[in-house]
Amino acid sequence: MAPPALSHLRICDFTGQLAGAGATKFLAAMGAQVIRIEDPVRQGRWDILRGMPPYVDERRGVNLSGAFNNHNVEKLGVTVNLRTEAGRDLVRRLIEICDVVTENFAAGVLARMGFPYEEMVQIRPDIIYVSNSGFGASGPYQRFKTWGPIVQAVSGLTFASGLAGMGPAGWGYSYMDHHGGNIMAIAILAALLHRQRTGEGQWVDMSCTDAGAWLNGPVMLDYTVNGRPLRRQGMPHSNRSQSPPMAPHGIYPAAGEDRWVAIACRDDSDWVALAEVVGEPWAIGARYATLGDRLADEDDLDDALGGWTGVQDRHDIVARLHAAGVPVSVVATPEDRIDHDAGTSAWGLWPTVHHTEMGDVGVDGIPLHLSETDWRIERGAPCLGEHNDIVFGDILGLSAEEIAGLREQGAI
Amino acid sequence: MTGPGSGAVPAGPVPAGSLEGVRVVELASELGAFAGKLLADLGADVVLVEPPGGHHTRRYAPFVDDVEDPEQSLYFWHYNTSKRSVVLDLDVPGGASAFRRLVAGADIVLEAEPPGRLAELALDETDLRAGHPGLVWVAMSPFGRDNPRTGEPATDLTVLAGGGPVWSCGYDDHGVPPVRGGGNQGMHTVCLWAVMGALTALLARQVTGQGQLVDVSAHAAANVTTEAASYEWLVAGRTVQRQTARHAAVHPTMSTDAVCADGRQVNTGVPPRSAEEFRGVLEWLDEIGGRAEFHDIALLEMGVERGGVQIHEIFDDAEAMAVFGAGREVLRFIAQRVSAYDFFIGAQSRGMPCGIIYAPEEVLSDPHFVARGFPVSVHHDAIGRDVVYPGAPFVSPRSPWRISRPAPLVGEHQAEIFGPSPSVVAGGTGRGARGADTIGWHGETTLGTRD
Structure with missing residues (x-):
């Protein structure tokens, strides 16, 4: 097997959490040499995930977070104290040999630590610098702080997720940390392609809330063209499908506690197939024959269908509707989709990495495969400063004595 | 604090986008449209190949002034900015041969056809990459091309339900159903990953000279976009429970x-x-x-x-x-x-x-988003109006993201790309006026260039 796709690239990585670390995780899985720089004084805790649960056992500490491990596989980890001149000099030497500098501090923080873009360009004229902050590096909110739920709230994504009359349900996780990372990865890759064509580097300024707002979809145009806001009576109702209209389309109870199935009838033929499986008078009669009929009485239709699903095992419902060709799925629990789903296991979606202190741990894989230069995820996240000798010695060429000296003066 | 737009960017005409010179053939699909938009707004020349009559998403609401018109679907407009359009009937020899000629000059093919359909037409990746080893073929589908679940019917709702996001979203009251996040996010999720894969393969090509197949699964994409739900289970065998808006x-x-x-x-x-x-x-x-x-x-x-x-x-x-x-x-x-x-x-x-907690439309008038130039105005000749779109997901001053043109009319660029060839438009059997070497691609391809 050929080496992964990006094995020719090296990244000087100040990212953390997921919104930044997710971007460089992808690059690392694709073979880029990602050198993650952490602060030895605060034990890398700018990234709050460093000591956070879950843990594999009763041990705790900055090297033992399952969350941190998940987002930092395949990276090298070094410690550099940017408060010291020797530390800043190390970063200068790293930037000199890196293609990209990445970070997701609040806007302006890396500059205050001594590395504004102007400084990086002095070190390496074609450097690509990608910053990813909550509100970007310009505009009145540039100093405001965020984490995923704040980004989702301000960008419109929280509001757009919910059931009629119930207020926002939002996202039960940092959806925009994932996509902040993914869009940041796209920004990095696009800037690399631009550099390849022109020889130019640049500073790419990503605002996670811009990126979130950008993901709202066509509802934005319904407002700007037709003046129809999503903030209106009965909306949002995001388990239903407005565009294209489908009915039934929703999440229905199944037998058991907190067990649900999602059913979507794309057209009349899906409906006829569903109605035949249901076989009850309300379904096979004329009342709901057309999409218009079904949309007109969608609440009643949902109640009737929920009555049918509610007494059955969710897997039985799925099996029967699949056989009829109707889109259907259980609302999968983590256990369902990680331990009992041929779709994810055959994909190799949950690779096991070896982590120096945690041992073997399962992590999120990558949802795409390249036929020639595919990703690899085998090594766990770096312990704090785990690769100081490799990076400062083998890569930067410092002697063991020089590294020991840096350690003594608190620079690493 | 100065923004990245200040300083070293030369004055003068707006620079080209990051993907200038990259040629993309996109087979029109509901699942992949957003990926094509990303590539096009980043500067690639994306030719959207639509079936006769135009792609079915042109019939998706909302419409301009609520009047149903396949040229005025705001859904289609949103997902097809900066693209050009041709109409080809792949089921007839003339359309298939025009498609082959188009692909022969392309860097990337982006498709989300039902797995197996293109193979039946001898227009699949293996057929077309054989004579074109530099081609990057991005195949998007609900479960991937070669998976035990390939072929299962799926929609945005069932992908998000089966892939994990829905389990974590909803209300404190578990008597109420869990919630699918709004706004076609299952589709957006797989499209972001598809673009990551496409750009990665382009960068790899500079080193290897070879293109490759990028197989992208919407189900897998949803599964690795659920944060703690996955790693709580993977690491500690614990299950997260949904709560209202957190x-x-x-x-x-x-x-x-x-x-x-x-x-x-x-x-x-x-x-x-x-x-x-x-x-x-x-x-x-x-x-x-x-x-x-x-x-x-x-x-x-x-x-x-x-x-x-x-x-x-x-x-x-x-x-x-x-x-x-x-x-x-x-x-x-x-x-x-x-x-x-x-x-x-x-x-x-x-x-x-x-x-x-803004509604999506409220972002567009917020002073911060306005100051950053997030809402962008695009002129639509067809209705004689400027339309405000959500703008750039990031600011890259030397190779700016840009909506270079509104979504195309059905087959708007047929003659520009194939020359005068009505038989191709109609799906007839005649050859187009132009061979592969004269297809009307924009710019100069990056294909085959090496470091």
């Missing part, structure tokens, strides 16, 4: 949404922790004249005096716990007395992360 969690957490004086909502975010933040909320209380009414002033003052509270103290130090709790309470107290916007600005300007 993270699903193994153990219940306090609510973070609050209704403000104007009836609008905020995410109250992270309560004060530093002494400065406690001082800030006390001043804020004074500003709104609420000090006398708030019952735990002493605890807030204690927050200042003790130099704030540390996260770890909150769990094992009773005083710290009480102080932290008062900080949380005072935010709710203030929220009830000011508008959501004033709460958002007031908390953030005092250093506390907090967010107003």
